[in-house]
Amino acid sequence: MVKEYLTIRKSTLFLAVILVGLLIGGLVYALSDNLYASLKDFGEVATVVNSQYVEDVKSQDLIEAGIEGMLKSLDRYSEFLDEKQYRALLEDTYGQFEGLGIEIAITNGWLTVIAPLEDTPADRMGIQAGDRIIKIEGVSTEGITAEEAVGKLRGKKGTEVHITIQREGIAEPMEYTIVRDVIELRSVPYYGVTKNKIGYVRLNQ
Template identity: 40%
Template sequence: MKARYRVVLALLVGLGAGLGIPSAAHADTPPAAASGTKNNDGLPLKELRTFVEVMQRIKQDYVEPVSDKTLLDNAIKGMVTGLDPHSAYLDAKSYKQLRIDTTGKFGGLGIVVAADKGFIKVISPIDGTPAQRAGIKAGDIIIRINGTSVRDMGLDQAVQMMRGKPGSTVKLEIARPGTAKPLNFTLKREIIKVDSVKSRMLEPGFGYVRISSFQSNTTADLQRALRTLDAQNKAPLKGLVLDLRNNPGGLLNAAVGVSNTFLNKGLIVYTKGRIADADRRFKATAGDLLHGAPIVVLVNGGTASAAEIVSGALQDNHRAIIVGTRTFGKGSVQTILPLSRDTALKITTALYYTPDGRSIQAKGIEPNIVIKPLQVSKTANPGFGMLHEADLSGHLQNPNAKGADAASSAETGLAQRDFQLYEALTVLKSLAYAHQNTAAAAG
């Protein structure tokens, strides 16, 4: 079994011929052997005999002919998908799509989904895709695709229905919590190329990096973005907001690399499973690119999997303050086991734990500071305190404080566009001030 784990294609922490089927007991199996639960090889003979009998009855009596391959493929899929929402049998088409997905370029709508109680739940829309532009939100439940109910359809089939030729359209019927009637969307498919890292300056000294997913190139892209921000600032950053909201996860190694970018030492994450190869520990090495400058990590209910690994690592190592709302709670690791050249098994092999030994499976990461998303009104006095002269329409500008007026206007605009980010920046400024004073006292 250990040898099989050495040929793993990738470890995923992410919200869809070659397998031998043991021979069943013949009809003339002695009663003692047929009624026993297992033979000397540990095979459940009684259950296998039932399996073969069901297969024979379907081939003989089903209304339409069904090939052996179809029956066996469906049996394998059922066996694996019955384990948990993240394990799956990958046929040739699904396996190829998985390899494409982890490189960051694929065709479709740009929705990360998971199976949920017989329906398909949106984990998050991907930035800059048809789904995100149309207003699809994390937590939405897909009821129908092109008029076809997805009830008990299966995740892989639903995903395949949403993917197709660029330029063609897909109709989605969605149930949204808090909305009385289903919502209908018509989306046009595109080639989805995900740039997993985006960055900009929020204001002088304070940078912003958004990671939308964890791909093979994410760590390198993050480090390049941080160097670019330093160059734009013409000095090392005073602090950084790392936005992991609606990040569905991705590759475990990418999560480790991102965490290591901000750490000089300490444990990042460890995994535990049933076999020795599933037990792994990942430790940080020296090389914090922010040189100890404070970090605020933004999270929400769409922050899942690899994004939760980063959040937990930075939180437990006291390297960052986590701000936002509780994360999704996917604390399991999936391993890709190739079965043949064209097929593979994606199976949950371990749970991961934060440096302090926390399992977040079905629990999530609790923020240090809870900040819920709010819609800030553009009208005067939008809940930020008493009304001031500067809040009045048409007020005269202070001739000696044009810079201050511009900064105030920029902050108000940020609060209106993204209240959580506005509050995260406020927290970051406080941390930077305290960090600066501590460094000055030490010097």
């Protein structure tokens, strides 16, 4: 009797496990099916827009817009970042970027070095404050914006960028090929106390 009871309990438990498995499997399948159906709809709409919209539209822009809209529908903390925005976030968060290590600005229409950051590729190559970067990779920088210049000067560590410098007091332009590196932004590079117990700090920004 006990043996039969245990057999019945085992059979019941086995059937229950099968039913739960089927239920979960069906639910997952239904969710997956709905997801794939929605993705199919998205793909069809993107294809129509890409082929029939009155102006040229990049497929990547459509995809990124779709991802951005999807994340915005979740909550105010979910956000899509493209590569440029992600790099900017890393710079703000970790205080570093990959590039030459110079502060630049547009002065009288020309890209001008405000100052090289200490112990960076630009500093080690002898780039000086006041230098005009008149060419990047052989292309004139006249009329370039600071944002465009940053995009051309920054890049992955180990890659090279060729710039042409016009320095005050030197007639001929100077050519530099600089290897990009990881640049750490340090707001306080130096600090200490003198023998007279006077504290000092040096601020970069």
